[in-house]
Amino acid sequence: ETGVTQTPRHLVMGMTNKKSLKCEQHLGHNAMYWYKQSAKKPLELMFVYNFKEQTENNSVPSRFSPECPNSSHLFLHLHTLQPEDSALYLCASSQDFSGTGELFFGEGSRLTVL
Amino acid sequence: LAKTTQPISMDSYEGQEVNITCSHNNIATNDYITWYQQFPSQGPRFIIQGYKTKVTNEVASLFIPADRKSSTLSLPRVSLSDTAVYYCLVGDMNTGFQKLVFGTGTRLLVSP
Numbered sequence: 385e386t387g388v389t390q391t392p393r394h395l396v397m398g399m400t401n402k403k404s405l406k407c408e409q410h411l412g413h414n415a416m417y418w419y420k421q422s423a424k425k426p427l428e429l430m431f432v433y434n435f436k437e438q439t440e441n442n443s444v445p446s447r448f449s450p451e452c453p454n455s456s457h458l459f460l461h462l463h464t465l466q467p468e469d470s471a472l473y474l475c476a477s478s479q480d481f482s483g484t485g486e487l488f489f490g491e492g493s494r495l496t497v498l
Numbered sequence: 499l500a501k502t503t504q505p506i507s508m509d510s511y512e513g514q515e516v517n518i519t520c521s522h523n524n525i526a527t528n529d530y531i532t533w534y535q536q537f538p539s540q541g542p543r544f545i546i547q548g549y550k551t552k553v554t555n556e557v558a559s560l561f562i563p564a565d566r567k568s569s570t571l572s573l574p575r576v577s578l579s580d581t582a583v584y585y586c587l588v589g590d591m592n593t594g595f596q597k598l599v600f601g602t603g604t605r606l607l608v609s610p
Binding site: 388419476488490 | 539542
């Protein structure tokens, strides 16, 4: 138990569906992140939020839409995805952008796009 | 950004000590070295972090030579449950985690 909870753990969706991934952290952290991990590829940083403000968007397609209503919750809204978007989506949090440098990851949401 | 180079894979047996070396030739003065462990279908987990010399915790040791151009993660007496991917990251913790890059890591396989 890392203190970062992701739901759902598994999701199958068609290319025309709209779904959302949810992340909640119980650590009192101020920064939250979305990463994508495709098969046999390194983790790719997608979005970064610090104190609810988005500070990083690594050229992610608009079919991925993040939302951070407060420092404890982070969503990734999915719309009109492609099969190549199938991956493990990981949420992480950290106290802020400085300090010990420890990222706390959730267990991920395994997404399959048909 | 300091680029890191690690072996793609390593094999070991239970009870052995495993040393995974990471090269980071262009490490900057303010950069720290951090190692993460990732099991299949789970998020990475922080193992250890250091700046120079040696750091030890209940899980591993991290050896960093004086020139800091490399670092070695040492796992004492590995067990089957240590089979995982190990990532070496180098970056300035004060300038944002978005500058930390996860590479392909080292896939460690521990056999009976």
